[in-house]
Amino acid sequence: MLDYRMDTFLTVCDTMNYREAAARLHITQPAVTQHIQFLERAYGCALFTYQNRTLEKTPQAQTLERYARAMRANDRDVRRQLAGGGVQALRIGATKTIGDYVLPEQIERFLKKKQAELTLLVDNTEHLLRLLDEDRLDFAIVEGFFDKARYDSRCLREEPFVGVCPKEHRFAGREVTVRELLEETIIHREDGSGTRAILEQQLRSCNESLSRFAGRICISSFKLIGDLVRKGFGVSFVYKVLADSDPALATFTLSSGPIVRQFNLVWLPQADVQRKIELFFS
Numbered sequence: 001m002l003d004y005r006m007d008t009f010l011t012v013c014d015t016m017n018y019r020e021a022a023a024r025l026h027i028t029q030p031a032v033t034q035h036i037q038f039l040e041r042a043y044g045c046a047l048f049t050y051q052n053r054t055l056e057k058t059p060q061a062q063t064l065e066r067y068a069r070a071m072r073a074n075d076r077d078v079r080r081q082l083a084g085g086g087v088q089a090l091r092i093g094a095t096k097t098i099g100d101y102v103l104p105e106q107i108e109r110f111l112k113k114k115q116a117e118l119t120l121l122v123d124n125t126e127h128l129l130r131l132l133d134e135d136r137l138d139f140a141i142v143e144g145f146f147d148k149a150r151y152d153s154r155c156l157r158e159e160p161f162v163g164v165c166p167k168e169h170r171f172a173g174r175e176v177t178v179r180e181l182l183e184e185t186i187i188h189r190e191d192g193s194g195t196r197a198i199l200e201q202q203l204r205s206c207n208e209s210l211s212r213f214a215g216r217i218c219i220s221s222f223k224l225i226g227d228l229v230r231k232g233f234g235v236s237f238v239y240k241v242l243a244d245s246d247p248a249l250a251t252f253t254l255s256s257g258p259i260v261r262q263f264n265l266v267w268l269p270q271a272d273v274q275r276k277i278e279l280f281f282s
Helices: 004-015 018-025 029-043 059-082 096-102 104-111 125-133 194-205 222-230 274-281
Strands: 048-051 054-057 088-094 116-122 139-142 152-166 185-188 215-218 235-239 249-254 259-267
Touching: 004 018, 004 029, 004 059, 018 029, 029 059, 054 059, 088 096, 088 125, 088 274, 096 104, 096 116, 096 139, 096 222, 096 235, 104 116, 104 274, 125 139, 125 259, 152 222, 185 194, 185 222, 194 235, 194 259, 222 235, 222 249
Parallel strands: 088 116, 088 139, 185 215, 185 235
Antiparallel strands: 048 054, 139 259, 152 235, 152 249, 152 259
16 A cells, blocks of 8 residues: 555645645645655655745655656555456557557457456657656557656567658659758647657758748648648658558658657556556457
C-alpha cells in the first residue's frame, strides 16, 4: 500500500501547488507541508524549491516521483489480483498512426480472450507520456521522441517515414530535393505529435523549417490529411503503413536520405508491466 504521505507527494507533483494539492486531498495546506517535510527527512534531501515564487521539483524529487508512480501502479495490480478477479484489464496508449493502422488486428485478438478488458487511448506522443507519468496508462506505444533516461522502452518495429502526394503530382515516385519540397504547401500534424517532430528534425538537419514552405496547413486527423492530399491541397509526410493503406496516394522520398523511425513500447521504470505487454501481444 502506498504511504499516504507519498500520495501527498504525488499530488503536489501533479499540481505543483501546495494549496491546490491540499484541496484535492481534502486536507489542510499545513498538513501537505508536514507530509513533504517528513519525506525530505526520511530521504535526506529537498524535494521542492521555489524559483521566483514558482514551485519546482528538485532532481531528487523527479527520481522519487518515477519510483512512486511505479509503486502505485504495482499496488493497484496486486489489489486486483488479490481480489480474485479473473478479468484481464489493460490501459494502453497509442499514437495515431499506431492506434489506427498498426494495432487493430492485435486489439481484436486480445479481446477474443476470455474476460479481457481494454482501454485504448489514441493521442499524440506528448499527451501519452504525460498520462504515463500520472499512472493513467499501463504502457504506451509511440513513434515520437521520448526521454530514454526517464522511461523504460522496447522497440516494437521500425517503419519508413515517407512523403505523400496525389498520384498525378510531380513528386509521385520520385526522390525530391528540399528546395523543391519548400515550393509546396505542407500539411502537417499539431505541435506535440511524433510525426511533426520527425519532420521538423529532418528540416533542421537541412537548415530549414516549417516556416519556409510556400504554405502550411495544420491538421490533427490523418484521415483529413489524406483527404486534403488526394484533392491536391498540399503534400504531407506519414509512415509507410498509412500511405500503403490508401491506393489513391503516391509516395516520394527526400534526396537528403531515407527516414526510418522506431515504434516503441514505453512504460515507467520499476513498473511491473512485462506481463501485461506479453498478454496483449501474445
